[in-house]
Amino acid sequence: MIALASASANRRGARIMRAIPAGLKLAGLALIGAGLLFVENAFALGGVFALCLVLAWAVGAAPLLRALLPPAFMLALAFVAHLVLGDWQVGLVMILRIGALLLLASVVSASTGVSEMLAVMDRVLAPLRWVGVATRPVGVACMLTLRFAPMLGARWQALGEAWRARSPRRAQWRLVTPFVISTLDDADRAADALAARGAFARDD
Amino acid sequence: MNQSVTVRLDGVSVSRGGSRVLHDLTLSLAERRIGIIGRNGSGKTTLARVIKGLLTPDHGQVRVAGLDPSARTREAAAAVGFLFQNSDHQILCPNVGEEIAFGPIQAGMDKDAAHAAVTRLLSAQGVADWIDRPVVALSEGQRRLVCLLAVLILEPRVLILDEPFNGLDIPTRRGLMAFLEDLPQQILIISHDVESLHDADRLLWLEAGKIHDDGPPPLVGPRFLKAMDRAADIRAEGAA
Amino acid sequence: MEKTVARIALFAALIAALGLVPQIVLPFAGGVPITAQTLGVMLAGLMLGPWRGAGAVLVFMAVVAMGAPLLAGGRGGLGVFAGPTVGFFVGWPVAAAVIGLVNRAMRHQAPLLGGIAASMLGGIVVLYIFGIIGLAMITQMDLVAATVAVLIFIPGDILKAVIAAFIAREVRRARPDLVD
Numbered sequence: 001m002i003a004l005a006s007a008s009a010n011r012r013g014a015r016i017m018r019a020i021p022a023g024l025k026l027a028g029l030a031l032i033g034a035g036l037l038f039v040e041n042a043f044a045l046g047g048v049f050a051l052c053l054v055l056a057w058a059v060g061a062a063p064l065l066r067a068l069l070p071p072a073f074m075l076a077l078a079f080v081a082h083l084v085l086g087d088w089q090v091g092l093v094m095i096l097r098i099g100a101l102l103l104l105a106s107v108v109s110a111s112t113g114v115s116e117m118l119a120v121m122d123r124v125l126a127p128l129r130w131v132g133v134a135t136r137p138v139g140v141a142c143m144l145t146l147r148f149a150p151m152l153g154a155r156w157q158a159l160g161e162a163w164r165a166r167s168p169r170r171a172q173w174r175l176v177t178p179f180v181i182s183t184l185d186d187a188d189r190a191a192d193a194l195a196a197r198g199a200f201a202r203d204d
Numbered sequence: 205m206n207q208s209v210t211v212r213l214d215g216v217s218v219s220r221g222g223s224r225v226l227h228d229l230t231l232s233l234a235e236r237r238i239g240i241i242g243r244n245g246s247g248k249t250t251l252a253r254v255i256k257g258l259l260t261p262d263h264g265q266v267r268v269a270g271l272d273p274s275a276r277t278r279e280a281a282a283a284v285g286f287l288f289q290n291s292d293h294q295i296l297c298p299n300v301g302e303e304i305a306f307g308p309i310q311a312g313m314d315k316d317a318a319h320a321a322v323t324r325l326l327s328a329q330g331v332a333d334w335i336d337r338p339v340v341a342l343s344e345g346q347r348r349l350v351c352l353l354a355v356l357i358l359e360p361r362v363l364i365l366d367e368p369f370n371g372l373d374i375p376t377r378r379g380l381m382a383f384l385e386d387l388p389q390q391i392l393i394i395s396h397d398v399e400s401l402h403d404a405d406r407l408l409w410l411e412a413g414k415i416h417d418d419g420p421p422p423l424v425g426p427r428f429l430k431a432m433d434r435a436a437d438i439r440a441e442g443a444a
Numbered sequence: 445m446e447k448t449v450a451r452i453a454l455f456a457a458l459i460a461a462l463g464l465v466p467q468i469v470l471p472f473a474g475g476v477p478i479t480a481q482t483l484g485v486m487l488a489g490l491m492l493g494p495w496r497g498a499g500a501v502l503v504f505m506a507v508v509a510m511g512a513p514l515l516a517g518g519r520g521g522l523g524v525f526a527g528p529t530v531g532f533f534v535g536w537p538v539a540a541a542v543i544g545l546v547n548r549a550m551r552h553q554a555p556l557l558g559g560i561a562a563s564m565l566g567g568i569v570v571l572y573i574f575g576i577i578g579l580a581m582i583t584q585m586d587l588v589a590a591t592v593a594v595l596i597f598i599p600g601d602i603l604k605a606v607i608a609a610f611i612a613r614e615v616r617r618a619r620p621d622l623v624d
């Protein structure tokens with residue numbers, strides 16, 4: 001996540017965005033996004049796009065824009081395709097709409113912490129509990145993933161380095177087997193840890 | 205002091221992979237501080253896991269505070285706190301605050317109440333600023349403390365620690381021992397380091413899944429050390 | 445229950461970790477990385493089965509959506525789902541489920557071949573259908589143009605499908621109790 005941190009953190013825009021409750025931001029994003037899908041007017045979309053750019057600038061999101069380069073490039077290519085095919089207006093509408101969405105989504109993500117998002121997800125899923133669906137395991141699963149991803153990432157890189165130290169050949173796929181096995185072993189141990197702490201225990 | 209039996213094993217046997225790990229164990233544990241010693245492979249960790257309820261015995265019964273620990277109930281899970289040998293096998297959350305709050309929140313506590321409880325607990329240890337710290341940023345000794353707090357916040361009756369002093373430097377080890385000394389729970393410590401258990405009320409020596417010796421540390425400790433010396437000598441002779 | 449949650453979450457973390465492999469970045473299409481992450485999705489279906497495999501992919505995507513920089517290239521946040529590749533993301537869990545189902549069906553007669561067939565059917569045929577439709581919808585190109593645009597990635601994914609089946613076989617041989 002390109003967080004709105006460090007140099008741009010003290011910009012008022014960033015502070016304001018961070019203060020808005022996550023649920024509100026996400027709901028706003030969903031509504032605006034859905035609305036954008038129905039707008040076909042290039043000028044209107046252009047206006048929205050410009051507003052989004054201003055918003056992104058106001059929260060100090062230069063690094064954020066850098067992260068959007070790959071999809072931006074893809075959109076540009078698609079625009080060129082439309083140009084070649086002779087319907088550049090369609091291409092323009094598309095690029096403005098998706099571009100605006102990308103900017104908005106990125107600003108929302110950059111101004112909302114992961115734990116805030118987790119809390120929103122918990123709340124959104126909560127009604128499902130009335131119909132008997134277990135929703136708490138989802139939050140626990142997300143938490144576990146966040147906890148173990150850095151550890152597994154480091155292990156994967158270490159495996160690659162150990163291999164490269166011993167062999168000039170790039171046979172990285174061969175390392176995946178022990179990596180998968182060690183991960184599944186970790187899963188069994190994590191399951192024990194969950195049971196030990198009383199996760200998913202019954203109430204009687 | 206009136207000591208009631210909190211942990212009771214009755215004819216407990218456990219087999220893993222076709223071989224017997226625990227043989228027909230019958231135990232009543234009432235003492236406040238109990239050490240469980242033995243060689244590698246003697247069944248110490250299996251015994252600990254059976255008492256915690258992570259393993260169900262093939263034969264026999266386990267009761268902790270009258271409850272069956274392997275029943276997946278909140279009461280049973282909260283009754284026994286368990287500290288795994290390796291902190292990495294225990295930690296479930298990215299940062300300290302979440303890790304300690306995990307147990308209470310899973311038990312149904314409100315998130316804000318849990319946060320307050322965690323803050324209190326950390327402040328009492330003088331490390332209130334750890335609350336948002338990622339666990340990866342802590343040293344092994346610090347992580348072990350977090351794991352311990354994450355277990356203690358559930359207020360267990362019995363606390364089981366599997367080799368808790370491994371890998372700690374001497375000051376940290378002493379600090380942990382002092383910390384444990386003040387806890388109100390009944391504490392079972394698995395260790396191969398007999399010296400660290402000299403203050404225990406009772407020492408259980410497990411050998412090949414059976415109780416080889418059982419008594420106060422001044423008696424059992426030296427016998428154990430002698431046996432270990434002999435075993436080391438025999439091994440050295442064999443290698444020579 | 446704990447085992448299910450733990451396996452799903454740890455496999456999601458594995459998918460994340462595989463995204464850290466130094467990628468081959470194609471200069472075409474704006475530096476889209478070719479990574480082992482798709483391999484992770486295929487393995488999820490092969491190792492965990494259709495439902496837990498799809499679950500692992502969904503948890504992975506949820507965590508990325510929440511902002512964790514776990515998508516190949518250190519990317520995260522909602523923005524990654526708003527682009528032209530959104531169809532592929534929608535298709536990922538479906539692919540894992542299809543891979544799991546086909547693998548289960550074929551496992552007993554032809555373990556390795558079944559694994560390859562499962563990975564290709566789910567990880568390429570089904571996934572690309574979603575991806576192409578998504579691409580066409582977002583960029584408002586016609587389906588043929590969208591298909592041509594993604595053709596270049598298919599050989600790499602075919603290779604990954606084969607590799608995934610081999611890895612799955614090795615894991616199953618080493619630890620049959622751990623997998624679906």
